[in-house]
Amino acid sequence: xxxxxxxxxxxxxxxxxxxxxxxxxxxxxxxxxxxxxxxxxxxxxxxxxxxxxxxxxxxxxxxxxxxxxxxxxxxxxxxxxxxxxxxxxxxxxxxxxxxxxxxxxxxxxxxxxxxxxxxxxxxxxxxxxxxxxxxxxxxxxxxxxxxxxxxxxxxxxxxxxxxxxxxxxxxxxxxxxxxxxxxxxxxxxxxxxxxxxxxxxxxxxxxxxxxxxx
Numbered sequence: 001x002x003x004x005x006x007x008x009x010x011x012x013x014x015x016x017x018x019x020x021x022x023x024x025x026x027x028x029x030x031x032x033x034x035x036x037x038x039x040x041x042x043x044x045x046x047x048x049x050x051x052x053x054x055x056x057x058x059x060x061x062x063x064x065x066x067x068x069x070x071x072x073x074x075x076x077x078x079x080x081x082x083x084x085x086x087x088x089x090x091x092x093x094x095x096x097x098x099x100x101x102x103x104x105x106x107x108x109x110x111x112x113x114x115x116x117x118x119x120x121x122x123x124x125x126x127x128x129x130x131x132x133x134x135x136x137x138x139x140x141x142x143x144x145x146x147x148x149x150x151x152x153x154x155x156x157x158x159x160x161x162x163x164x165x166x167x168x169x170x171x172x173x174x175x176x177x178x179x180x181x182x183x184x185x186x187x188x189x190x191x192x193x194x195x196x197x198x199x200x201x202x203x204x205x206x207x208x209x210x211x212x213x214x
Contacts, residue, residue, distance in 0.1 A: 011206040021147030026101025033093035046176035049200040051107045060207035064114040067125030124156035150177025168195035
């Protein structure tokens with residue numbers, strides 16, 4: 001784990017953005033298209049920790065971005081070049097634009113200052129979306145990555161953030177994937193090599209205290 005001073009420096013609210021990845025009703029909600037993933041996000045406490053982080057970000061003045069994966073009702077523009085995409089077309093719950101499935105899931109709070117970035121294609125919440133331009137306009141230097149899944153979208157987001165020059169911070173207890181033992185292995189053997197790995201409580205402590213006081 002990073003030192004308190006190092007983490008506090010990275011998480012300065014003025015230059016930090018909190019990203020939630022696919023924390024939408026159709027993915028982690030009670031009527032999820034992926035019930036095993038939704039159950040793990042809740043059982044592990046990851047979804048509750050995302051909600052805690054978002055609430056703290058609102059209080060501390062940290063910008064929040066919600067990255068949502070969706071598709072048009074007619075499927076135009078959707079990716080079909082991987083097994084995952086083809087399987088999604090057969091799921092009983094579709095992440096259709098404008099439907100309840102693409103709304104941010106409870107208990108995550110959403111404020112009027114939050115931005116929701118929606119993508120119709122691909123695996124990453126950053127590549128091919130407007131996230132990078134928004135981060136630069138916000139003066140972001142550190143991106144806190146939370147949400148699902150540890151199998152695909154989370155590592156994509158971390159790698160993309162690092163490749164674009166941002167410092168990636170991952171609260172390991174605020175991400176989830178399946179099976180349950182995959183997420184800690186990913187964190188230890190992959191994400192820890194490129195991101196600052198921490199815990200929700202440590203991030204909350206930084207946002208409760210001004211930089212330089214810890």
